[in-house]
Amino acid sequence: MxxxxxxxxxxxxxxxxxxxxxxxxxxxxxxxxxxxxxxxxxxxxxxxxxxxxxxxxxxxxxxxxxxxxxxxxxxxxxxxxxxxxxxxxxxxxxxxxxxxxxxxxxxxxxxxxxxxxxxxxxxxxxxxxxxxxxxxxxxxxxxxxxxxxxxxxxxxxxxxxxxxxxxxxxxxxxxxxxxxxxxxxxxxxxxxxxxxxxxxxxxxxxxxxxxxxxxxxxxxxxxxxxxxxxxxxxxxxxxxxxxxxxxxxxxxxxxxRDTVEPPIELAEYPSPLAGFRNWHKNFEDSTLMTVSGMPEGSRLRLATFDYYDGSVFAVAGTQESSGSGSFARIGDAVDVQQTGTPATVRVELEDYSGIWVPDVGFIQSLRFEGPREQALQGSLHYNGQTGTAIALEGLGTGDAYELEAIVPAQPAHEALEGSTVTDVSVPDPVVVPDLLQAWVATWGNEGQNQLENILNMQRLMQNGAFSHGLEDDTIPSLAGHGASRLQSMFDRDVLVGDDEQYATAFALALNRINVPARVVMGIYPDDGFSGGTEPVQLTGGDMHAWVEVPFEGHGWVRFDPTPPEDNDDIQPEPEPEPDPKPQVLQPPQPPEEPADMSPDTVADEGEEEEEEVEDASWVMWLWVAGGVLLLLLLLASPFIVVGAIKAARWRRRYRAARESDRLSGGWHEVVDHAVDLGLPVPAGVTRREVAGFVEGRYPRSRATEIGAFVDEGVFGPGEPAKEEVDAFWLDVERSVQGMRAEAKPSRRLLGRLSLRSFARRRKERRRR
Structure with missing residues (x-):
């Protein structure tokens, strides 16, 4: 070359x-x-x-x-x-x-x-x-x-x-x-x-x-x-x-990406269903948003809930076997595998606020507009399983966006005849009120199949009374959908409540007959969207909640258990007598849900068990990390020990008191590295012969020139100058690097561990 x-x-x-x-x-x-x-x-x-x-x-x-x-x-x-x-x-x-x-x-x-x-x-x-x-x-x-x-x-x-x-x-x-x-x-x-x-x-x-x-x-x-x-x-x-x-x-x-936790944990955010009554109380006639481009019969979705902890229906956290809490960031486009009607919807917000982004179907793209466009776009997250979007920056007055989506067709309940319920895993509720369990045991198995049982319980709930519990309502109705609220709801001759209570009760009832269900909160006009591009103003009174059940070949199908709003009669309607079935009428007695145990107690015990498991996992990881670190130290210990010994020898030679001794030390450093690299350097010969032997194997060592310079400095008149010796040690370093570059990788590795040069020096001292 x-x-x-x-x-x-x-x-x-x-x-x-x-x-x-x-x-x-x-x-x-x-x-x-x-x-x-x-x-x-x-x-x-x-x-x-x-x-x-x-x-x-x-x-x-x-x-x-x-x-x-x-x-x-x-x-x-x-x-x-x-x-x-x-x-x-x-x-x-x-x-x-x-x-x-x-x-x-x-x-x-x-x-x-x-x-x-x-x-x-x-x-x-x-x-x-x-x-x-x-x-x-x-x-x-x-x-x-x-x-x-x-x-x-x-x-x-x-x-x-x-x-x-x-x-x-x-x-x-x-x-x-x-x-x-x-x-x-x-x-x-x-x-x-x-x-x-x-x-x-x-x-x-x-x-x-x-x-x-x-x-x-x-x-x-x-x-x-x-x-x-x-x-x-x-x-x-x-x-x-x-x-x-x-x-x-x-x-x-x-x-x-399978091992990375979702970037957010929605279980830490309050469930929007807990604030359902607030929209009707404080924003009944206030325009929340203006929407255009909604397909006929579709609904704007805010949030989807599938986990009931006895207090609220919420989005399942990552600790539950559900995908409703797995939100990921999205960019300009989203891959959608669903079939349905394409729709382009524009939403302009007025009095609406919160992190939940009203959308429809399954989003293909969503683009914000206005002065907060970049902040909202950067905080946008989406759940492709539930079709729910959130913006952690928080929506507010003046924000607007346009979305493109695929809206699956919603079949009529009659078209579900012969279809089977899809076996989808949803988290089991922590607590189900006893009276609700008894109601399900009485009316939940009257049909010949699951669809008939679902429709039968929906019809019975729609025969109840409707009330938001507001000042102008004729029937009092408490807010909330906790276990105690549902217990009191089924303790009356006539069920009373609004979407919040009926949707929650219906989802829990379906769970008791092994039908997976989830609660959805959204907004749409009472008479539904008629389709077209004309803008529609939505108020707080248009906020609703419903239940979805998965069916083979149809996806998640909507069911509305809430009675009509004009059904405010508290007189009980005659209900059909159930066919006596002793084996069915007996309420189930689940041992894991005793009646005298409050939801808070169950949740606290679960948290303690989770903390114990988490602590145990940290201890395990610490042990693993410590073991790996110890193994690495053991593997590196020979290099560390031998390297420290050779570094001490180098410092002793470089810092010798006499400049002639520093020259001799530099020469010994070159020869010792050649010996450690596996070269059998002969003993008892002159420096010139050793130099020729080393340079013959490692030409880049320049051993002949270094040996001649050492002989001249050691045996010549006077003491060498310090500047010349410092420059000589730079040549020594280049010589060592040249030899290592010419050696095989395996020989270089063994050379770092070799102690042959120490043994050779000891033999020379004994010979003298």
Whole structure:
């Protein structure tokens, strides 16, 4: 290799190395595509790959060569090109960076990793999340290029950064198993082909240095046969791996987003159903919002509840086996697998406030408007299972947004005949009032199937009385839907309440007959939306609650157990006598819900058990972390001990009192490193002979020049100058680094643990 060459490798070799790195970077970019979607991720990933390769090539040139320069080049590329590729929405024209773009870019370097795991795919519309693929490809491509251009026998290590980038893309991706398998096969084929080419070139270089024959005709034929055989083996391996692995791929795979807790815990927020009566009391005639574009018969949904703790119906927390509390951030678009009618709905808020975003169906996109657009968009979270959205920034007067959604068709109850209830897991209620259980035992099994039982209990509840308990209502009715409120509701001859009580009671009743149900709170006119684009003003009096039950082939179907608002007659209507069924009429006696136990007591015991389990898990993790740390210390202890001994010897030699002793110490340092690297240095010979022996094995040690300088300084007249000895020790360090660079990696590792040099010095002292 010529000492004047700017690059360690020829331009042709460097171009092939960079091409292989680019292909692997492209595969790693495509591994991010399922979670991002769109073309922006391709620009970020491919741009990061090209920039990384450029940085690696530039910092491998002789004037700029060095790892510090590589790190500086990566930072410079990040600052100059990061805004346009990773946060283009904050730039001017998608190219020119701004202060906001740099701020979002630098914050994304730290926070975008967790944000990507908690975002709802596709994540391309989220601010700063493109920093993840851009930064990953920039760093790994720069590192891979530097290693590929600078290493010879250790060239396979240059492919490790590309593999890391692919693993990051797969780990941060979605559950689709086919795409990562295909990319892995492609990357494996590229790495094998590239390494075969590098190894063939290295062997050819050795043959050129040691010419054994001049018959180039046979050598060329053999090289051609080897190339064809290698290509055939690579193609066969890739095809065979794909044919074997693709059919046995699982339906899904584990990804990092499965292990990350949702970014928010809605169990910490008050249930909006607890404030249901407030909307009717204080906002009965106040315009909450103006809505346009609602499909006919649809309803605006605020929140969906499936967990009853005896006090309120709420969104299940992460401790429950339910997905209603799993909210994730969404960007410009949401993947929707539902079928139904597309709708574009516009909502303008007036007196409405809260974190719950009124929506319809299943959102495909939602875009806020107004002065708080960015704050609301950044705090928007969505639950794709329940179709519920929240904005943690909080909605208020003057906010507006437009959403596109798929609205599933709601079948008539008659159309459900012959359909079965879907077996969906919902959390069991903590407490069910005894009188409600007795009511279900009496009327909950009168039909021939589950649908008839559902409709029968709905009809009986609709025969009750309606009352909000307001001043102008003729029937008193307390607010709330706790266990005691429902107990008093069923302790009367006629049921009395509004949507809050009836929806809660109906959902608990369905649970008693093993029908999964959830309560939904929303807003719609009493006569329903008629469809069309005409704006409709909704008031607090339009706030409602209902129950949904899942049916095979229909999804979640609405049921309204609440009586009509004009049904304010408290005279009991004659109810049909139930068919005597002793085995059914006996109220069930669940041992886990004794009547004399209050809901608060149950909740407290559950919290204590949860705290005990949480404490136990922390102790377990501490033990695991301590064990891992101890194991790492044990593995590293030989390197630490031997390294400390050698460092002490180096300091003793470097800080010797006489300059001539410092010269001798530097020479011994060179020889001792050669001995520790496995070189059998002869004893009892002159320094010149030892120097020739060391330099013969490690030419970069310059042992002959160092030995001659030591002989002149030690045996010459006078004491060497301190400045000359300090410069000499710099040459000693370069000599040691040169020997280590020429040694094999395994020999370098063993050299750090070797104590041969100490044994050799001890033998020399004994000989003297």
């Amino acid at each position: 010529s000492e004047t060459r700017m690059l360690p490798r020829s331009p042709r070799q460097a171009a092939i190395d960079c091409a292989a790195i680019f292909v692997i970077g492209l595969a790693a970019t495509l591994s991010f595509w399922p979670v991002f979607g769109g073309t922006a991720v391709l620009a970020a990933g491919i741009g990061g790959t090209l920039l990384g390769i450029a940085v690696g090539v530039a910092t491998s040139l002789r004037p700029l060569r060095g790892w510090l320069m590589t790190a500086a080049g990566v930072v410079l590329a990040l600052v100059l090109f990061g805004p346009a590729l990773a946060v283009p929405r904050k730039t001017i024209g998608g190219v020119l960076p701004t202060l906001d773009a740099w701020q979002e870019l630098l914050l994304g370097v730290v926070f975008s990793w967790k944000g990507l795991l908690t975002a709802q795919p596709p994540a391309e519309g989220f601010p700063s999340l493109l920093v993840v693929p851009f930064l990953t490809l920039l760093v790994t491509s720069a590192l891979a290029t530097v290693l590929a251009l600078r290493l010879e026998r250790g060239a396979p290590f240059a492919m490790l950064p590309g593999i890391v980038a692919l693993v990051v893309g797969i780990a941060f991706g979605t559950k689709s198993p086919f795409w990562p398998a295909l990319l892995g096969i492609v990357v494996a084929g590229v790495i094998i082909a590239w390494w075969a080419w590098r190894r063939a070139g290295w062997r050819t270089g050795l043959n050129d240095e040691v010419e054994v024959t001049n018959d180039t005709r046979f050598r060329g034929r053999a090289r051609k046969q080897r190339t064809q055989g290698a290509i055939g083996m690579i193609v066969a391996a890739v095809v065979l791996a794909g044919a074997v692995s693709i059919p046995i791929q699982p339906a899904s795979r584990a990804v990092l």
